[in-house]
Amino acid sequence: MEYFLQLFLGGLSRGSIYALIALGYTMVYGIIELINFAHGEIYMIGAFMGLIVAGVLTAMGWPTLSILVIALIIAVLYSAAYGYTVEKIAYKPLRGAPRLAPLISAIGMSILLQNYVMLAQTPDFLPFPRLIPDLEFMGPYANFLATSDLFIIITSISVMVALTMFIKFTRMGKAMRATAQNRKMAMLVGVNVDQVISVTFMVGSGLAAVGGVLIASHIGQINFAIGFLAGIKAFTAAVLGGIGSIPGAVLGGLVLGWTESFAAGYISSDYEDVFAFCLLVLILIFRPAGLLGKQRSQKV
Amino acid sequence: MLELKNIDAFYGNIQALRDVSIKVGEGEIITLIGANGAGKSTTLMTICGMVPPRKGEVLFEGRVLNDVSPEKIVQLGISQVPEGRLIFPDLTVQENLDMGAFLRSDKDGVNRDLDQVFGLFPILLERRKQLGGTLSGGEQQMLAISRALMARPKVLLLDEPSLGLAPLIIRQIFDIIKQINRESNTTIFLVEQNANQALKVAHRGYVMENGRITLEDACDKLLANDAVKKAYLGL
Structure with missing residues (x-):
């Protein structure tokens, strides 16, 4: 039982990171029906920005927890700016082009960003400082849950609650939902759709940066390629939950996290990716629209 | 008040409107009738800035709308009820109405107008918290x-407010359209295939065929016109 709980909480921590990244995929898909393959790179860039800020502030002798908070904030802003720019450069000019065109452009953007970071930061793994300290009151529970896992879970949940409030209650949130449901009608009531798309990219990128900094601090090293696997996993999570659905992305992330955690714990850690992707295949066979996705009938 | 001057509009390479000129005076109800695919909806989309004209001018209160963005046109005072209603299916009735007032910042005015539309359609007040997609066709309209x-x-x-609705509801909708025009002096541009009803409600009418305006006159004269009778009224 103790072992089960440990795996459960580990899966929850891992899954909430997947969920944070998956939200960016699903929100963008919901609005412009594009799989943003550069999203994993935005996550990686967030982690690098976190590393740079942490390096500078550590040298200046700041306390770790405040470094974490500032690194998170700056990484979020920086990634949001990247998301905004990528959309403007790579996707906006292709609005109205056949759907394959922005998809190819997304893959190109992903390769470009990876290589740019590789050249700027060396291809080697760089050590990432542990920004989440071991809290003393966690001592007795350390067998179940590391402080960093607890911190990841709490931060992710808070961010997701904030996102839900934003989408549900603010003017921009309503405009996003309206645009996702019917872009033409949103324009007819006066929504500036370009602006909505930009905000969607910025919010999604910011969420990915939160995930990037948290996981980098947890694992302790990063390089230019970490966005690839994280991006594929989060994409899997988004499809699992039903792409375009926001609760679906969260659920998909958690299910994926638990699958990996239990597969690694009870079978072998060599097989965790195998199980993750087998799960994807099974869902796609039996529920092609994902767990919470809507089966859309196409009018002919 | 609103004027289309010699408009040509295209979808890709296909010409949808040819030399279309329409004048709408303040406080008027005018109707544009014609068969499926004649270009009626395109005319409305051109006014709203969704299909910019390639030739000609759209004028509203003396201002050229040709290159004005759709959201700006809404702000200037032109709103469309599109064909097929295009309700936001996963927003509640209340949220759908909020989206209608998206560009307005006068809260008191918005609340007053909300009361007004609930006065026009009490059923919407009842369904306020329901999702738009769960309403019946008439309620969605x-x-x-x-x-x-x-x-x-x-x-x-x-744009075709009578499409797919039961005769009783159609009559109710047309009554309300007249009421809106009478009570708040809103100018109305009505596109319809249901020519009989539309010509009874409107003051003046235009007939469109293959992207061209072929006839324009006062509605009672159009109702008596032999060609119109034969082609659109089934008489």
């Missing part, structure tokens, strides 16, 4: 009209 009214338009464009 009422919601679509109300959503457009929430922008407090000077000109209301209606």
